[in-house]
Amino acid sequence: MAKRPKPVPQMSAAQFDAAFPDEDACKAYLVARRWPDGVHCPRCGNPKVYDLKSRQWHWQCEQCATDGYRFSHIAGTIFENTNKPLRDWFKVAHLMLASKKGMSAMQIMRYMGFGSYKTAWLMCHKIRTSLVEDIKQLGGIVEVDESFIGGKDKNKHWDGENRGRKHRPSTKTPVIGAVSRKGNVVARVLSHVTSEAATAFVREMVSNKVSLLATDESKVYRSLTEYNHQTVDHHKKQYVIGSVHTNTIEGFWSIFKRGVVGSFHKVSAKYMPLYVAEFQFRYNNRHNADIFGTAIGGC
Numbered sequence: 001m002a003k004r005p006k007p008v009p010q011m012s013a014a015q016f017d018a019a020f021p022d023e024d025a026c027k028a029y030l031v032a033r034r035w036p037d038g039v040h041c042p043r044c045g046n047p048k049v050y051d052l053k054s055r056q057w058h059w060q061c062e063q064c065a066t067d068g069y070r071f072s073h074i075a076g077t078i079f080e081n082t083n084k085p086l087r088d089w090f091k092v093a094h095l096m097l098a099s100k101k102g103m104s105a106m107q108i109m110r111y112m113g114f115g116s117y118k119t120a121w122l123m124c125h126k127i128r129t130s131l132v133e134d135i136k137q138l139g140g141i142v143e144v145d146e147s148f149i150g151g152k153d154k155n156k157h158w159d160g161e162n163r164g165r166k167h168r169p170s171t172k173t174p175v176i177g178a179v180s181r182k183g184n185v186v187a188r189v190l191s192h193v194t195s196e197a198a199t200a201f202v203r204e205m206v207s208n209k210v211s212l213l214a215t216d217e218s219k220v221y222r223s224l225t226e227y228n229h230q231t232v233d234h235h236k237k238q239y240v241i242g243s244v245h246t247n248t249i250e251g252f253w254s255i256f257k258r259g260v261v262g263s264f265h266k267v268s269a270k271y272m273p274l275y276v277a278e279f280q281f282r283y284n285n286r287h288n289a290d291i292f293g294t295a296i297g298g299c
Helices: 013-019 023-034 086-098 105-112 117-130 195-205 247-264 272-284 291-297
Strands: 058-061 069-072 141-149 173-180 185-189 212-215 229-231
Touching: 013 086, 023 086, 023 291, 086 105, 086 117, 086 291, 105 117, 117 272, 141 195, 141 247, 173 195, 173 247, 173 272, 185 247, 185 272, 247 272
Parallel strands: 141 212, 212 229
Antiparallel strands: 058 069, 141 173, 173 185
């Protein structure tokens, strides 16, 4: 049975170098995180595998293949089929997790000394994919709000076809989110903010036994009659009425938008769910002393 490694909190550069001095240290850490109860076959789950004496960090399973299935420590992970050493992957993941508002692939490329932007971009997206979480239904006091990510319409460039006319339709990407106070947040990209999409999201992610469901005055939430639903009307400059407010979820939107504006500058709608997953993971693990280990365990 592999010994579970000690929690690795947000580290400085010196602490990272001390924890992962070489490639073997990274491999040992990954094995302990993937298989805390001992190495088992990633294909069939068979725990009765044996080491290959001729190749370190490789094992063989006799159960799922007649001639034996050989696998390594990176089989079935985002690190498989890449030519970058595991230590580079760990460093990139550490930089992304240690930055509250994220770090762009261009900055990762410069910092790591990669030869191309595409390499850094692909590594960052693979790490974001591994950060996608399965969140249980939220309880307690829950706030729900939607936001629109993208530049202001008034800043759009004119073109010959639209000169002298109104701007083209908004290209902002709608995102809806729910947060349990002092708890987790869950956010999802929508194609359009409609009553059907909003209520479906709330009913899926928020327990109907919550003590309070707080939203703004938007009409898309009016059909949530099975909840103790109360609102604040921002148009009337109502922001807090007792325990009814949406300040917590708006704080999450603030962090996300500052990351888009300050770090990434532009995020396409196609990859928006991955960036949402990254910020959601960091927010939900803000009190997790071993956020790095949690991330590596999900890779």
